[in-house]
Amino acid sequence: xxxxxxxxxxxxxxxxxxxxxxxxxxxxxxxxxxxxxxxxxxxxxxxxxxxxxxxxxxxxxxxxxxxxxxxxxxxxxxxxxxxxxxxxxxxxxxxxxxxxxxxxxxxxxxxxxxxxxxxxxxxxxxxxxxxxxxx
Numbered sequence: 247x248x249x250x251x252x253x254x255x256x257x258x259x260x261x262x263x264x265x266x267x268x269x270x271x272x273x274x275x276x277x278x279x280x281x282x283x284x285x286x287x288x289x290x291x292x293x294x295x296x297x298x299x300x301x302x303x304x305x306x307x308x309x310x311x312x313x314x315x316x317x318x319x320x321x322x323x324x325x326x327x328x329x330x331x332x333x334x335x336x337x338x339x340x341x342x343x344x345x346x347x348x349x350x351x352x353x354x355x356x357x358x359x360x361x362x363x364x365x366x367x368x369x370x371x372x373x374x375x376x377x378x379x380x381x
Contacts, residue, residue, distance in 0.1 A: 249310060256311030259376030273299055275352045282345060286336035291327065295349060298323035311374035314367040317360035324353045324360075 257265060279295035282288045301319035309315065330336075331350040338346050373379055 249307070252310045253306055253312075256374055256376040260312055272352060272356055275348055278345060279349065282342050285342045286338060287330065287334075288336075288342075290330070291336070291346075291349070294323040294327035294330070295353070298327075309374055311377060313374045314363040314371055317363035317367065320356060320360045321364060324357055328353055328357065 257268075260268075276295040276299050279288070279292040283292055285291075298320045301323070302316050305316050305319060306312070328350060331346055336342075336346065
């Protein structure tokens with residue numbers, strides 16, 4: 247219970263626009279990949295899209311909050327996903343095609359945030375949102 251409270255407090259310490267981006271757009275758009283498992287490359291797309299989000303669970307538990315280190319699990323899966331969507335576009339029509347465009351744009355924007363955050367984390371910015379740098 248205490249860990250859940252710590253993670254929630256850390257989330258709420260993020261800028262409001264980040265909270266809204268994550269909760270109302272980024273996570274739902276990537277999780278929606280599970281609705282298209284029966285489509286061309288649907289399983290692969292879901293593994294890369296939702297898998298990158300799911301890999302943040304252990305990071306959150308270990309850090310007990312949100313940091314720039316949460317960008318790291320996104321880089322490889324979403325990087326591969328973006329390449330698939332650009333160069334090996336599945337044979338998509340209708341709602342699936344619209345969804346793939348949304349997913350592509352969403353994850354390109356996210357990687358635009360994640361790459362600088364990952365670099366900052368690697369260079370030593372290990373601050374956890376909502377926690378004092380002294381402990």
